Amino acid sequence: MKKLLAVVIILICTMQVMAQRITVIKNYEGGKAWYYKNGGFPAKPGDTVVMKGDYNYIYINNLIGTAEKPIVFIADGKVNIGVDNSYSMILGNSKFVKIIGVNYNIIFGAPFGKPYSKQAFGFHGSDELEVAGCELRFSEVGFFSNPTTGNYKNINLH
Secondary structure: OHHHHHHHHHHHHHHHHOOOEEEOOOOEOOOOEEEEOOOOOOOOOOOEEEEEEEEOOEEEEOOEOOOOOOEEEEEEEEEEEOOOOOEEEEEEOOEEEEEEOOOOOEEEOOOOOOOOEEEEEEOOOOEEEEEEOEEEOOEEEEEEOOOOOOOOOOEEEO
16 A cells, blocks of 8 residues: 555656646736736746747746756747737746747737837846747847846847
8 A cells, every 4th residue: 555655646746747738828918918927827847838829918927947948939830929019028037948930930029010019029137048930020129138137148049
């Protein structure tokens, strides 16, 4: 009985540490945005977050992956971020996060015919970020930040 209990505990602990592919429901403005300014975004190190459709904006603070297990954002189809707002995406105080587009299927900025986004992508106080295969369009400022202390480390844009 003790061995069975030990095996069950080990399985439960292992399940909670395994990386997942997750889809996060848009939680703000009637399901049009992600807003996690005070933390609480439901991704753990090693998780892959699947984005789908249009987002008015995305604002996430304190998203922390690791060097071995970054948190990776990918798109399911074409994803437009910044459809109807003054900014597209802000990642604040975050580390080891990747946003990986394929054939420029992740777009930061306003769609053609809408007022432009003032800011496309902000990474305030964040380090160890990678943004690849994404498009910036109709934005006043492409990538922006407002450091309060120190220098940024390993911001990789390509």
